[in-house]
Amino acid sequence: MLLLKLAAQDLLALNARRRMVPHLAARWRYFRGADASLTERSAWAESLVSLAHDLVAAGRGNVEMIVECAATLNENDRPGDPRLIDVVLVGRHPQEHRLSVQLVELKRWSMVTRVERATAEMVHVPGMDRKKHPALQLREYYEAFTSESGPLNGLSYECGGFAYLHNATDESVQPLLDVDAPTGAYARVYTSDGRNELLSDLRKHFAEEGGASAAEMLLRSMGLRNTPLLDAMICSRGDDTVFTLRGRQKVVADQIMDTASKVLPDSRCPALVPDERRVIFLVTGGAGTGKSAIGLQVKAELEAQGRAVKYASGSRAFNGAIQEHVGYGDRQFRETFAYFSSFVTPPDPRLDVLICDEAHRLRDRTTNRFWKPEQQGTRPQVDELLDSSRLTVFFLDEGQAVRPNEVGTVGLIEDAAQRHDARLVRYGLREQFRCGGSDAYVRWVRDVLGVTDGTPEQWRPDGLMHIEVADTPEELEHVIRTEALAGASARMVAGYCWPWTKPLGKEKRLEADVRIGGWHRPWNADSTSFCENDAPPSRIWSVHANGLDQIGCVYTAQGLEWDWCGVIMGEDMVRRGDRWVFRRGKEYADPESGVKRVAVSGSFDPKVKAGSVDDQEFARLVSHAYHVLMTRASRATVLYSTDEETRAYLKKLVGEVQIDGLRPTWENLPQEARVSHLPRPRRGKRPRKNRKKPHAEEPNLRLF
16 A cells, blocks of 8 residues: 655645645545545645655655555555555665665654653653654564565665654654664654754765666565566466465465365365365456456466366457467467356366456357357356356456446356355455556546546546546557557557448458548457458457557457557547536448448447447446556556547546656656566467476566
8 A cells, every 4th residue: 555656856746736635635535444634634735745845955856755655565454554654765875776765754743751751662742642752663664664574575775764753843852862762773863953964864865866766666576566467477388376466366366275275176185075065256356456367376376286277268359368478379278278158068077176257258148150059058158167167266347347248247146156056255356456556546547437436536646657638649649659669568449439340352451440530540450360561360469569550449458458558539438518428329331442431420339239238338338448448558548539528528637747757658767667578489389397386486576
């Protein structure tokens, strides 16, 4: 948990625009479940700003301030409230150039008196009764950061801490400074009298530059920056357990593995009486909460134990991206990956474990227009999946259902568990690891699109995720191409607001269907093979280098992510006054080419046409689709709407975006954050035979 990460100079800029305290209050409400008190708000406005001014005065405005921070994600699992450090200052040491961290406790106390003559560990603060010496709090934080399980473990660093009482004088808080006060690297105390000493010490601890690079290192070590899923799979080849799960994720994975050890047969020690218990795990969580990371970790560990396990998904694009980017051959891929539709006839013998990712994409029945009648499913698809394994794991996010025939819900799984007389174990994931770890951004998207009942508010930059609104499609494309050419991963996606032409002729030419004024671009290829100019087939559009030349949609983007994502909102969802208006489009055939064009602007998605869904369901599915598209980026989203009023609405909500150093272009990123995506391995390369044991020491690669 953290509420804000900004360089001191940027925090002052945010505060000058009166956006710092509202941002902190919104984050506090999300994490703590209650509104921040007036005292807390005034402390942010006064103490944070005072410390930031001092950093700038010391010539250290680049030092990053991480506000209201927990040392690890596991902190949220402690009884009671998590231990939150007022501020963590992060930068580079001026001599050794290693990571420099100072833990800061901010106090607005103006006077303290002794409670006991023999010690200064407890003091009396007028109006607040007894309080611990701030150094005792800092000692806890110091130990949390520097322990074997802390984020500084394994790094080269200097760490210390201090309490800052900017409203006090040395005389008014003398007990905190006396010889019997706690001592240590974390126990310094500064008052207004000691401001010059504080400025001098800040210069001793921090270099003038390098704060952003240092903060990037710390965020990665704290588990708040993710390695892209497909890159991590390349490192592991899908076999080794390289994913470092955090907090609730680790709890879920450990519970699945523990349950598997109890209910699955052990070939080395056959039971006299077979264990017939059935267990179903249902793991819910929003986009970016690490569901796929848990699933792939569990898959790797079960395979290392020799279990029969498959990883199933309802997404052709997700499976295609895994096979293409990770370098699986066709046979190798089919051995462990599958689609939900692959289990009309259950395997014989049954699988030990079936992991079902994106279970919100479950269908009512398994059907395919190319199959013979006897091949079609006749039962609920969820029953086919449950009959195929002893232990089934479902990962589900109801907010990502974007087709009318997608029936995967919590209720569906609960009913199926009852029918199969299975024990249902439920877990919910909350921590956000996509979108730069910015849960604030994900909640902002949901509120703006009306996916939740939250009131849309102006975006408040948090140093984790960036948003901007382009004035033209040309501007959006320029930003995305610039970042892709510099080294970032980037794609352009759009709402399904234009007809979609299949590749034309023997050369498989792609028609430029997406037409906005004089700007014309093709959709990703509706093809299973490469098209003209080496345009990739749809299933690998998201990861192939040439995919940058086409526009993707929700069906080819769902489940995937890029550093930068350009999202084009069409006229299927436009803002009118204080509400969203949803529209269906109409097409006509061009008299010369026969290619379909837009007659009436709106949605052209055949899955949500008028005969398929009513107006209410249409609105829900369209808003969900944009929710998926707007949460594909890990660093920055660029928005553009073809509708002028909607564009103005988005600009008003996003506000000014040019805050020094906050635009995460490849050029602006610290060197530690410029992680180029790994090249695809040679296709079909066999996995390493010497798999790691499940509890072997992990390499230092953080996934989620």
